[in-house]
Amino acid sequence: MKKIKLLVNAMALGTMAFLYLPLMAVAFFSVNNTKYGLVWKGFTLKWYIQLLHNEAILHIALNTLILAVVSTIISTILGTALAIGMGRFPWPGKMNTILDLILHLPVIIPDIILAAALVIAFGLLRSLSSVFEPGLICMIISHITFQVAFVALVVRSRLISIGKDIEEAARDLYASTSYLLWKITLPLLLPGIIAGAMLAFTLSLDDFVISFFTAGPDSVTLPLYIFAAVRRVVTPQIHALATIVLFVTVILVFTMERFTRKKDIQ
């Protein structure tokens, strides 16, 4: 039995190393004082400083942020309304099945197929309006399309878990429809809405494939930039950029965990 325990522990630690060694290598070589090769030449922060003075990269970072914030706001509103609309009204069974199917589509479809479908759709819409030229607007539309489903699913699970008692009680006490929505249902849903919004935000920051298909020359995001750069040549500046992205991810994950764990305690 002891042998097995040892084996399990060794495998687990090996797997952890397997997950983290590449990332640690990136962070390690981001402070290496040489432009070429992977030999340690002393500590430096100059790649980070160069990065902060690189206007092109700051512009790209801003693009990424605008895309994530705008798409998250719109998808959170649409997704929350969708969850309430699906969960709080007596739809006939057949319609419920269809709605459910549509809602699960973006979760099941491989993202490359969604990207392909959107490229063709935008391509055809382009003859109607120049809004659909590859670029930030197309990217925002695409991101919202997959975010809405995730937000709605998260909010709906919260909607189910809060039950109907409180809302019924409010109605019994003569709450109007709008009072019920703004003062009872939405505040009760808030943890779910925030969790959904954070999920949507992270999904947008993380997305590569859909952005890659729908981006234009002026709407490059950080993952696209890193991808294009490492395809040519890997520089310590890219390591520095990747390390910063990594760091932001860690912070986001920790705040997200805080929220979901607090919800469990309630």
Next chain:
Amino acid sequence: MNKLMIWYGELIAPKKLLKRGALFLSPGMLWLIFFLVIPGLVLILVSFAGRGSYGELVWEFGLANYKRLVGYGIFGWTPDYIVILLRSVWVAIVTTGLSVVLSYPLCFFIAKKPERTRYVWLMMVIIPFWTNMVIRTYSWFLILAPEMPLAKLAAYFKLISPGMALYPSAFAVYLGMISIFLPFVALPLFSSVERMDWALVEAAQDLYSSNVRIFMHAILPQTLPGLSVGIILTFVPAMGMFVVPDLLGGAKYMLVGNLIEQQFGTSRDWAFGAAISMALMALTLFSLYLYRKKNKDIDLL
């Protein structure tokens, strides 16, 4: 339909209630119908269309794209595209399988930790889960570089010539794929392992059952719900993966994701790209169907 009903403590006509419901529902649903359902249907339609000499769509419908996909070209039959499709399925199977094998010890290890440190270990799996795929993929460039021990070892055993990197190669693709998808298996699996009843395992040990039987009869049934979610979360996106084979496999180990990207990028043949997407979709639905059939009582999502 004019009868009144009580809904959430409100006396209301069903018609009025559903009208209100539609108000909530319609913005999101219309969005999904307009940008997801209709583009999906158009994609199906386009897969039967043709390509003009400038890469534009030609609305003449036929099975040409599908014929090309199964290998019939101007120069006779070649298995190239079928090989890529089958390879994608194979890579997805291997990635899922190895991720499961590595996830079990990892989950047991974390579950056995005292409560205080357990969440720290769990966070260590959650962070890679959320880290950008492009960064996690290219970070293997560093580990597999010629200056690093791994490549030197491979050169010593004459697996590669000295001074060469270990990528692009099939080996690098598998490494990259497993490292990306392992957290997708481990996290859902952990939610099952955490709630596992270890008394069953101990009972099986007391009754001298072999390790294989302990796993099959005491551990697997208890962890099946989490495992199924993990397998689906890995297998479906692994088949359509594009970043990892592009960066770590290059032209040496193409998958269906790269093939689709090529049609929308350099080749500019949307119709053929749509047909390949349909093939990938068919593979996805088929594997979901097979999986459903085998595990009827499991709710997928």
